[in-house]
Structures are given as structure tokens and as C-alpha cells.
Amino acid sequence: MALCSVFIDGKAALVPTGTTILQAAGAVSISIPTLCHHPNLPPIGVCRLCVVDVEVGDFHKQVAACHAEVQDGMTVRTATPELERARRFALELQVADHPSECLDGETGEPCELRELARRYGVTKQRFVGDEARYPLDESSPVMTIDLNRCILCRRCTRACSLVQGQDILWIMGRGDESRVSPALSLPLRDTACVSCGQCLAHCPTGAIRDKRPLRPPVRPEAVVTSVCPYCGCGCQLDLNVSGEQILRVTSNFDGPANRGSLCAKGRFGYHFVDSPDRLTRPRIRRDGRWEEASWDEALDLVATRLREIRERQGPDALAVLSSAKATNEENYLIQKFARAVLGTNNVDHCARL
Numbered sequence: 001m002a003l004c005s006v007f008i009d010g011k012a013a014l015v016p017t018g019t020t021i022l023q024a025a026g027a028v029s030i031s032i033p034t035l036c037h038h039p040n041l042p043p044i045g046v047c048r049l050c051v052v053d054v055e056v057g058d059f060h061k062q063v064a065a066c067h068a069e070v071q072d073g074m075t076v077r078t079a080t081p082e083l084e085r086a087r088r089f090a091l092e093l094q095v096a097d098h099p100s101e102c103l104d105g106e107t108g109e110p111c112e113l114r115e116l117a118r119r120y121g122v123t124k125q126r127f128v129g130d131e132a133r134y135p136l137d138e139s140s141p142v143m144t145i146d147l148n149r150c151i152l153c154r155r156c157t158r159a160c161s162l163v164q165g166q167d168i169l170w171i172m173g174r175g176d177e178s179r180v181s182p183a184l185s186l187p188l189r190d191t192a193c194v195s196c197g198q199c200l201a202h203c204p205t206g207a208i209r210d211k212r213p214l215r216p217p218v219r220p221e222a223v224v225t226s227v228c229p230y231c232g233c234g235c236q237l238d239l240n241v242s243g244e245q246i247l248r249v250t251s252n253f254d255g256p257a258n259r260g261s262l263c264a265k266g267r268f269g270y271h272f273v274d275s276p277d278r279l280t281r282p283r284i285r286r287d288g289r290w291e292e293a294s295w296d297e298a299l300d301l302v303a304t305r306l307r308e309i310r311e312r313q314g315p316d317a318l319a320v321l322s323s324a325k326a327t328n329e330e331n332y333l334i335q336k337f338a339r340a341v342l343g344t345n346n347v348d349h350c351a352r353l
């Protein structure tokens with residue numbers, strides 16, 4: 001593999017050809033601010049926050065580190081006063097029409113723009129634009145689209161198209177009127193959106209967010225990495241918890257099975273955990289009424305009834321329906337139980353329904 005030797009803020013880095021300046025800087029522990037960049041997505045270079053100063057041969061220019069690739073012998077500076085001024089300017093333009101309550105942190109939602117604005121001491125004072133006023137799209141059962149907070153970074157459109165393969169979200173309009181929208185400006189509910197939430201997971205500002213509000217003082221006390229309980233794929237996710245309560249599920253982009261992707265159930269279907277309707281103990285119906293029972297009692301009853309049916313009507317009067325929530329090993333055991341213990345080949349699985 002061809003390698004490039006570069007110097008970044010005086011540190012030497014030897015990286016494969018094709019590495020971006022941002023990746024090379026990361027390899028030598030130099031952090032460059034970004035906004036439209038997401039490591040899960042191909043670069044697009046629209047926010048210019050990651051601007052760096054490069055010199056190679058006669059070439060001396062400011063380029064977007066997320067997009068530009070290293071060249072052998074390149075010298076990169078990432079934090080000169082001029083670059084910091086350019087970043088502050090880009091942020092001032094971004095916040096000019098951004099909702100004030102969002103920048104003041106009153107929304108309770110995390111926001112990368114707000115974090116960067118605070119870091120650079122940027123307020124709305126220098127450029128005052130009309131604050132965007134778009135109606136919310138609340139048509140999705142799980143997400144709100146609030147274009148007032150959108151900074152047109154296009155992470156959502158790239159995630160929908162390139163990660164999920166759905167192509168629901170586009171940039172519509174031109175110039176000042178550019179906005180994220182499904183084709184024909186349809187409400188999200190009227191599109192082929194599968195409610196996977198990849199757009200939400202990649203959105204840096206909360207312009208696309210979970211419908212269940214997360215407002216102060218209910219903020220996550222901890223983020224616990226866990227495995228989705230819905231099927232045997234083993235998708236990793238992060239549970240944002242406060243005490244015993246799950247406030248929200250967020251993507252874990254390091255999960256080896258899913259790299260941050262989740263289906264609608266895994267991302268949004270966590271309310272069953274503390275639902276009052278959730279069954280946490282076995283129940284036995286006696287005289288038409290459901291009564292709580294111990295596991296021993298319930299399992300004894302099931303074993304007795306299975307034996308009775310098999311003796312009376314033969315093993316093929318029984319069938320076993322297994323679950324995608326179980327692991328491969330558990331599904332193997334259940335078919336073994338059906339064939340070797342009950343004596344029937346009547347085995348099926350909910351994933352086939």
C-alpha cells in the first residue's frame with residue numbers, strides 16, 4: 001500500500017494514500033472541528049468548519065480537511081489565528097437565522113452547532129437574519145422534523161440514501177429557500193420512510209428528533225451500551241437512562257453488527273420496558289380469569305398439557321412456533337425439543353410469517 005508522509009501541526013504522520021487530512025490528523029490525535037462531517041458517511045464539505053491550511057510544493061491554500069486527501073510531503077496547519085477567524089465567520093453565518101432558544105440551550109436536546117458556537121464565543125449579534133419559521137412535520141409516528149433548526153449539513157439525506165438505501169430526504173429549493181424535504185414536499189408519513197431513524201441519528205442539531213420530548217430536568221444520567229432485545233441480529237445500541245427509566249435509544253456507531261443502524265423497533269420501541277401492560281410473571285387462566293403464577297407452576301402445567309395432547313391425539317397434534325427474539329442457539333434447541341422430545345416436525349418461526 002502506497003503511503004504518504006505528512007506533517008500536521010509539526011507532528012509527523014505516515015498514512016495510506018487516499019486518507020483525508022481529517023483522518024490523518026485523527027491518527028496523530030489532533031482534533032479539527034467539524035459539522036457536516038460524520039465518520040459513517042462520505043464527506044461532502046459544505047460547512048467549512050474543518051478548514052485547514054495546507055502547503056505542498058507551490059500549492060498553498062485553505063482546504064476542507066474532511067474532504068481533501070493528504071499528499072506526500074504535505075504540511076498542514078489546523079489552528080492558526082486566520083483559520084480560527086474563518087471558522088468563527090462560518091459559525092456566525094450558521095447561527096444568524098437559527099432559533100435563539102436553540103442556541104441558548106433551552107431545548108434540552110444535544111446540539112453540535114450550539115457546542116461549537118459556545119466554544120468559539122459566537123452569538124447572533126454580528127449578522128442578524130430572519131429566524132427561520134417552518135411548520136413542524138409531525139406526521140411521522142416516531143420523529144419530528146423541525147427545519148427551523150436545520151443547518152443544511154446534508155447528513156440526513158446522505159444517511160437515508162447511502163446507509164438506509166431509502167432516498168426519502170432531499171434538498172429542495174435553491175439558495176435561501178433550500179430545505180430538507182421528501183420529494184414533492186410530502187409529509188414524511190406519505191412517503192416510503194421506514195422509520196429507521198438513520199436521519200435522526202446523524203442529525204447534529206436536533207432538527208430531526210425523537211417525538212418523545214427530552215426536556216430538563218429529565219436529562220440522561222448515564223449512557224449504557226446494550227444489545228437490542230427485538231431479534232437475534234445483536235445490534236448494539238445506547239440506552240440513555242435516568243435512574244431506572246430509559247429516556248431514549250441512540251445509535252452506537254461502534255457496534256460490530258450494525259455500525260449505528262437500527263430498525264424502527266430497536267430505536268423507537270423501548271416503551272414496553274416500563275409499560276404497566278408488560279407481563280413480568282407467568283399467568284394461568286383459571287375459570288376464565290388470568291391469575292399470576294410461579295414459573296414452576298406454569299412450566300408444570302405446560303408439560304402436563306403437552307403430554308396429555310400427545311397421548312390423546314399423537315405428536316402431530318402439537319406444533320412449536322419459535323421467535324426471532326431468541327438466538328440461533330435457542331432456536332436450534334427449540335426445534336430439537338420439538339423433534340426429539342415432542343416427536344413432531346411441526347416447527348415454524350415468526351420470522352417466516
Ligand code: SF4
Nearest residue numbers: 160193194196197199
Ligand atoms: S427514518 Fe429512515 S427511511 Fe425515513 S427518512 Fe429517515 S433515514 Fe430515511
Ligand code: SF4
Nearest residue numbers: 150151153154156203
Ligand atoms: S435535518 Fe439535520 S442532518 Fe438534515 S440537513 Fe438539517 S441539520 Fe443536517
Ligand code: FES
Nearest residue numbers: 045047048050066
Ligand atoms: S466538516 Fe468539513 S466541510 Fe463540514
